[in-house]
Amino acid sequence: MTATRTDRGPRSRDAILQAASDLCREQGYAAVTMEAIATRARVGKPTLYRWWPSKGAVFLDVVLDKLVEPAIELPDTGDMVRDLRTWIRGFADLFTDPHARQLLVGLLGAAQTDTELATVLREKVQRPLQAGNRQRIIAAQDAGELPAMDPTLLEELLISPPWYRLLVSGEPVTREYADQLVDAVLSVRPQRPTAAPPQK
């Protein structure tokens, strides 16, 4: 037994992810099968299943490699308002690009009926981004650059509408929309601590 055996990636990880990405571009997410990925990447199906339990898991890694790092992180130029605008514009660009759109919509769709995948997706994408952004938002609020409100809610007000358009309404997410959205959210008046006006 030569020590730990399972903790290295497959030899041809890149070939596999590239194959999956290409197939998705050519035929759309739904039409891609594990068999096709294996064939295209010239690997055996057992090898594929050895490291990824499902099609969704493969595409999660595709998205992590190709989209998340470069395109989804909040930039940091010192000007928070400007950074937020750039960030949301980045989502608009991402959601407009047909290939990225295919990848994200397919992956999120799969995650809706695959608990395992949904968990990993949140831990690997959601969690890290949110944690980092949260600190930035709080700091900017303290500096008076952003409206004083629950930082989680502020982030959600910015990021939810693009996702809603992508996954629910299907409306396009343009840069103009991104700008309009940021303007609106940053125009919120400071909130009273938590006192919701009595409903009745």
Add this chain to the structure above:
Amino acid sequence: MTATRTDRGPRSRDAILQAASDLCREQGYAAVTMEAIATRARVGKPTLYRWWPSKGAVFLDVVLDKLVEPAIELPDTGDMVRDLRTWIRGFADLFTDPHARQLLVGLLGAAQTDTELATVLREKVQRPLQAGNRQRIIAAQDAGELPAMDPTLLEELLISPPWYRLLVSGEPVTREYADQLVDAVLSVRPQRPTAAPPQK
């Protein structure tokens, strides 16, 4: 003309939708198959496929029958702010109920990889609701009850975060969250017509 039968509609529509709903509650959306629905409803598979092209189409009708009418429409008591609060709370309740959650998440997930289904979903749910709400929002803005901004954006700011939590982040959608959300969005200052501050 006695109209040949009740035009359209299988004889046992209700039995089929009930079977689908029950199976979803018992086993989860993903585990439900067309075969199982047919068996449970004591209907032949051909009959099922005669009226619904896919599992997603069946569940769309389940959702239309059981959720949309009673639970997703914006109420109208004359007090728009209060109506909006009630409306978003309704979504919170819906997204918290395990069965409704299963149905909605499964259906939306399927729609991500089924263009046909996505189109019908938008036409039958999205479109009608949005159109009605839009008029109400504009009227309330004219009356000074709501912040002056693009009515579509205002609606999206309210409705997106719950959907985002349901489909993307997985965070719970409580009534408290709904109230907090409405408070924040209604605190937006009137927007300058469209003048986005120059980015550079």
Add this chain to the structure above:
DNA sequence: AACGCGAAACGTAACGTTCAGTTTTGACAG
């Protein structure tokens, strides 16, 4: 000689369709 991997083959599950044989329906004659 042993190992790891690609390729092929296998059993399973669900799909969506086809094919009898039966039940339901509405129309019409008595």
Add this chain to the structure above:
DNA sequence: CTGTCAAAACTGAACGTTACGTTTCGCGTT
């Protein structure tokens, strides 16, 4: 109003297909 009948629609079983996920085999590397 009622009995009869043909057409339509339905059930249930079976079929071919596809993709899944696993197992087996053989080859090349070490």
